[in-house]
Amino acid sequence: MSVPPAIEVERLVKIYKREPAVDGVSFSIAPGSITGLLGGNGAGKTTTIAMIMGLLAPTSGRVTVLGAQMPRQRYQVLHRMNFESPYVEMPMRLTVRQNLRVFGMLYGVANLADRIEELAEALDLSDLLDRPSGKLSAGQKTRVSLAKALINAPELLLLDEPTASLDPDTADWVRSWLERYRRNRHATVLLASHNMSEIERLCERVIIMKKGRIEDDDTPARLLARYGRHTLEEVFLDVARGRGERREAAQ
């Protein structure tokens, strides 16, 4: 018997005032995998992720997450998933511990105090727990947002630019941590990023979006081979500037 996908997106369309932000996107993501969603600004990555989370209703098409249709059946699965995004923030006046306590309660986390200590230790937040979230540096805030995203040990983790404001050392540390988390929890991770080396390192599959459509979808190695490039960044530029299409047409 085949394992059902963690995420299944079928002919997904989102139109804002006649402008399609997402235009007929279909893909499915296997449980326990890390998939990267690549694309320039306005490619439709955030809109796609928002529809997967149930924050946005599609104009047409279907999103199924952990067996539940989004956004209609979201309450059946929201406690099994979580997300981190630079577009939302933690309340700034509350301390890190207070924020994590509130979200832990919202997600129904058992032994919450232990879970907060465990995450604080794992994400190097122990010294920050009693500081107001608004007084942290950008890198510290990202780690706190990650702790919030992991408070319920989600089976499905949606990450939008998770290392955007981190220094290279901390970013590398966060990536290692995510890899370990995925392995140990057998979690599914969908990651939207502009950081090509991050996608190359973490993801076993890359979906490249442009103008609301999927331009390519493959493993990083096969994409590099197909475009005849050495880095994903070069592949990304080829797709963004239409060179991939021209090359295919020439061939």
Place this chain on the structure above:
Amino acid sequence: MTARRLKAAFAFSPRRVAAMMLRYWYLLRSSWPRLVELVYWPTVQMITWGFLQYYVMQKAGFFARAGGTLIGAVLLWDILFRGQLGFSISFLEEMWSRNMGNLMMSPLRPFEFILALMVMSVVRLLIGVIPVTVLALAFFGFNLYGLGFALVAFFFNLMLTSWAVGIFVSGLVLRNGLGAENLAWTIMFFFLPLTCVYYPVTTLPTWLQPLSWLLPPTYVFEGMRALLIEHTFLPHLMLESLALNVVFFAAGTFGFLKLLQSARRNGSLMQTGE
């Protein structure tokens, strides 16, 4: 809608409600200016109107008999106004801190969110109004608690109206972003002249009186005047107010859910700015 989906959508969790109340309590106690603000305006209002009433009582025989109606009206108006503001401000805190996405993505149900906001509006109101009622007693000899059971009926009806309006305004802000924030501060003033806070309904032009009687607080303010001037508690006024409040509350909640649905369609939940 399947039974499983219905059960998931309406599964109530007191822990999630407590989480939201804890969040607002942390916020409230972390800022002394917020606490001072809760007491400041009700105090200023009560003192101003108290002195005005004191002056009028010395000059006019009717007001001499109707001792306390102005201060009573000010205090009851504050319950209505501060109740709605307390609800709306807690909601706006989520918009200001760009936290709405986190909440909407969490298992928190809309009615749990609303319940937490309702409880916090009572907490904020009590912090603001209790000291003022003590000052009213000390400065002007007006004992609001002397109204007894009537005060409970007044309070309950006014809170229901304030929640209904607060819920609807929150939906508008959710759907239209912080550009609609001003409504939260001003919408209740629409009720001020029409609900006849400081004067009897008969003062209004005849054609406007039916509209006034469609608003639940009108019955409370009329009831207060009957109690203070004629020393008669009119329970039928409170029952009529309650019946209208049930309609207002249901309409406010329905409006909120529809606006939330619309926000989910047009992407406002992702953009919580203006």
